[in-house]
């Protein structure tokens with residue numbers, strides 16, 4: 001029970017890795033704010049937590065919107081008190097070559113995937129006492145990628161640099177900032193990926209379950225990882241270790 005009575009915000013908590021993370025945090029005693037663009041799926045996660053005897057509330061939010069992020073933080077603090085854990089999991093992809101993508105679409109991906117971590121850092125960390133932890137979700141696409149997903153890959157690379165630098169800034173406050181870089185994980189995002197469907201991105205090697213990522217995220221968010229800071233943990237079942 002590593003999160004007993006700790007206030008935990010998880011974005012993208014309505015599906016996939018975010019949902020599995022919400023369920024594990026709640027199983028371990030956390031009071032979870034399930035934030036998602038899709039309120040119905042966030043509520044379904046809350047209902048599952050309630051059904052298992054845990055504590056959670058849903059918050060509808062576009063994490064690429066500063067005001068919406070501030071509202072999630074305010075709701076977390078007013079409902080459950082000081083924030084102990086923030087998991088920045090929500091993200092989006094586009095599948096358009098750089099020569100064709102609209103400027104607005106490029107910057108939308110950066111705002112949702114990277115700006116969200118900035119917003120939760122700027123407005124969430126000030127409500128975190130010492131001992132708090134932030135976990136950002138990067139991707140193997142930060143290391144190796146496919147055509148037509150440059151905005152996504154850029155955002156996931158930048159998340160690792162953001163994590164490293166913000167960890168340094170928060171060190172004196174006793175707040176740790178880390179990231180996970182998932183490989184292929186069996187979620188809607190993977191199944192709906194046109195590059196995966198077309199075979200441009202081959203799913204060679206193991207495919208993880210959302211719970212595999214939740215375990216790594218909860219480890220980094222917990223005091224078990226008290227000496228880990230500014231790190232990105234590759235959680236890909238060995239996918240990147242294998243030469244093609």
Ligand SMILES: NC(=O)c1ccc[n+]([C@@H]2O[C@H](COP(=O)([O-])OP(=O)(O)OC[C@H]3O[C@@H](n4cnc5c(N)ncnc54)[C@H](O)[C@@H]3O)[C@@H](O)[C@H]2O)c1
Nearest residue numbers: 012014015016017037062063089090091139184185187189
């Ligand atoms: N599944 C994989 O293979 C894989 C691999 C590498 C990285 N990741 C990363 O893992 C994270 C979770 O992805 P997943 O695979 O669980 O996907 P998913 O599609 O199952 O879940 C993503 C959730 O984020 C929410 N969301 C999307 N845009 C949002 C926004 N603007 N504001 C708030 N919520 C929003 C969606 O509604 C959804 O509930 C993402 O950061 C993704 O980039 C996934």
